[in-house]
Amino acid sequence: MKSPQNMKPWLLSGPAFVLFLVLLLIPLVMTFMLSFNSFSFYGGIEDVYTFGNYIEVLGDSYFYEIFLRTFLIALITTVFCVLLGVPEAYILLRMRPLARSIMLLVVLGPLLISVVVRTLGWAILLGNNGVINELLQSLGLITSPVKMLYTPGGIVVALVHVMIPFMIIAVWAALQRRDPSAEQAAESLGASPVKVFTRIVLPQAMPGILSGSLIVFSLSASAFATPAILGGRRVKVVSTTVYDEFLNTLNWPLGAAIAVLLLASVLVIMLSWNRLIEKRYAGVFE
Amino acid sequence: MIRNGRYSLLFNALFTLFMAGPLVVVIGVSFTPTGYLEFPPSGLSLRWFAAILDNPDFIDAAWVSLKLGIASATVSTIVAVPAALAIGREKFSGREALQALFLSPLTVPTVVLGIAFLRLLSVLELNGTFVGLVLCHAIIITPFVLRLVLSSVVGMDRSIEKAAISLGASNWTVFRRITMPLIMPGIVGGWVLAFITSFDELTVTVFIVNPSTTTLPVRLFSHITQTTDPLIASVSTVVILFTVALMLLINRFYGLDRLLMGETK
Numbered sequence: 141m142k143s144p145q146n147m148k149p150w151l152l153s154g155p156a157f158v159l160f161l162v163l164l165l166i167p168l169v170m171t172f173m174l175s176f177n178s179f180s181f182y183g184g185i186e187d188v189y190t191f192g193n194y195i196e197v198l199g200d201s202y203f204y205e206i207f208l209r210t211f212l213i214a215l216i217t218t219v220f221c222v223l224l225g226v227p228e229a230y231i232l233l234r235m236r237p238l239a240r241s242i243m244l245l246v247v248l249g250p251l252l253i254s255v256v257v258r259t260l261g262w263a264i265l266l267g268n269n270g271v272i273n274e275l276l277q278s279l280g281l282i283t284s285p286v287k288m289l290y291t292p293g294g295i296v297v298a299l300v301h302v303m304i305p306f307m308i309i310a311v312w313a314a315l316q317r318r319d320p321s322a323e324q325a326a327e328s329l330g331a332s333p334v335k336v337f338t339r340i341v342l343p344q345a346m347p348g349i350l351s352g353s354l355i356v357f358s359l360s361a362s363a364f365a366t367p368a369i370l371g372g373r374r375v376k377v378v379s380t381t382v383y384d385e386f387l388n389t390l391n392w393p394l395g396a397a398i399a400v401l402l403l404a405s406v407l408v409i410m411l412s413w414n415r416l417i418e419k420r421y422a423g424v425f426e
Numbered sequence: 427m428i429r430n431g432r433y434s435l436l437f438n439a440l441f442t443l444f445m446a447g448p449l450v451v452v453i454g455v456s457f458t459p460t461g462y463l464e465f466p467p468s469g470l471s472l473r474w475f476a477a478i479l480d481n482p483d484f485i486d487a488a489w490v491s492l493k494l495g496i497a498s499a500t501v502s503t504i505v506a507v508p509a510a511l512a513i514g515r516e517k518f519s520g521r522e523a524l525q526a527l528f529l530s531p532l533t534v535p536t537v538v539l540g541i542a543f544l545r546l547l548s549v550l551e552l553n554g555t556f557v558g559l560v561l562c563h564a565i566i567i568t569p570f571v572l573r574l575v576l577s578s579v580v581g582m583d584r585s586i587e588k589a590a591i592s593l594g595a596s597n598w599t600v601f602r603r604i605t606m607p608l609i610m611p612g613i614v615g616g617w618v619l620a621f622i623t624s625f626d627e628l629t630v631t632v633f634i635v636n637p638s639t640t641t642l643p644v645r646l647f648s649h650i651t652q653t654t655d656p657l658i659a660s661v662s663t664v665v666i667l668f669t670v671a672l673m674l675l676i677n678r679f680y681g682l683d684r685l686l687m688g689e690t691k
Contacts, residue, residue: 167542261448362535
């Protein structure tokens with residue numbers, strides 16, 4: 141029997157722990173077990189344990205393509221978030237306080253607005269009769285509409301919009317600890333703005349870029365609303381495939397196997413990325 | 427400090443256009459007097475806002491989302507505050523593991539959470555029920571509450587508590603009269619962020635609703651995948667305005683930058 145003092149933290153976190161045990165850990169284990177069951181069209185889910193679903197997913201080029209497409213979309217989204225988010229975070233930090241708080245509202249505010257609504261905006265912009273195509277045609281730059289909706293490119297553009305606030309937050313956190321006088325020193329010694337940025341600012345932003353990339357990549361790889369609305373059945377990604385297996389085909393065991401593979405690959409990528417960061421920036425993180 | 431140059435300001439302007447563009451377009455389209463999507467609208471009409479009132483589907487869904495957000499944010503806050511006090515102040519074995527567990531819904535892909543909840547709720551025969559939705563949402567939003575409450579617990583000055591204890595206050599009195607008021611900004615900020623996250627949630631919810639508990643994001647989503655008409659834009663505009671109003675409210679009493687980025691200078 142533990143003394144009351146030792147029990148206190150467990151009593152305090154007990155309710156949350158029970159909630160997470162029943163509603164998170166147990167369901168995840170159940171899903172893992174489900175992925176080994178088999179499914180038949182007439183009999184439904186059968187209570188047997190086989191590797192059949194995994195063999196089916198790993199052996200089929202159709203699924204292989206979906207996984208590859210998902211991770212490519214996530215990778216390209218991450219690259220664009222770095223290219224646009226890092227300069228923007230730096231620009232925000234150099235603003236006067238009032239302009240900065242207004243800009244933060246504009247840049248980070250969308251984070252709180254429904255992803256469905258933001259994606260609807262992109263659907264209206266990217267359609268064949270959408271705002272961008274109409275504008276380009278009226279300017280005479282193109283003669284027939286450029287197909288952007290239902291393409292991986294359209295999904296990437298909208299995902300960058302959805303994910304870039306996370307990159308800005310991460311880079312901001314890294315950069316606000318910097319000492320701006322180093323930049324002034326470099327400038328007074330004749331360094332060009334580009335040189336100041338690449339030699340002074342960028343190295344200090346690096347921990348933020350790496351942790352931001354991790355967040356953006358893993359959220360993009362498992363994003364659902366944006367690829368579902370902008371890609372539909374024509375550009376399938378892992379999460380929309382899982383959705384179809386569960387709610388249309390009703391092959392839950394196969395859907396569970398795909399989901400387990402998604403979870404496993406995201407975890408492996410996150411852990412190896414973390415190890416890379418820790419090795420490279422051991423000093424920065426104490 | 428070096429100020430932004432011309433090119434920086436140009437970059438910032440283009441970036442702002444990129445961030446605001448899709449939202450401006452949604453709002454613009456919703457004022458069209460025509461029966462199709464057009465931007466810029468050829469006139470200003472509230473026709474499609476009036477149309478929302480004739481579509482009980484959206485109004486019912488909005489009520490479900492509102493009630494769900496309030497209920498799940500409250501459940502999550504009730505369990506997360508004591509957990510944050512334990513994790514933030516006590517030293518015990520398993521502390522790190524517990525914190526990792528409570529933050530893990532941020533790491534697990536939402537689609538995986540969705541099917542896990544679907545599996546559990548269908549075994550418990552709670553699938554599609556409001557109670558089931560509240561419990562599952564509480565899991566997804568707890569990391570947000572925990573993080574904000576934890577940061578105010580860690581940052582708080584404990585000397586006032588010690589003074590109260592030395593003057594003979596009971597544990598409960600100390601919590602109610604001293605600790606809770608001091609960490610209140612974290613609790614309120616966490617609750618609001620949790621509410622918004624629940625109110626916007628789609629990926630998990632889409633697996634565990636039935637027609638009578640359909641939330642607003644799920645309703646919007648299934649409408650968009652079938653057709654895009656000005657009605658969907660006017661409903662979205664209302665969602666945007668509602669969220670912006672909440673955002674300004676948080677900005678007022680907590681600070682939006684603090685809410686989203688932690689402590690800033």
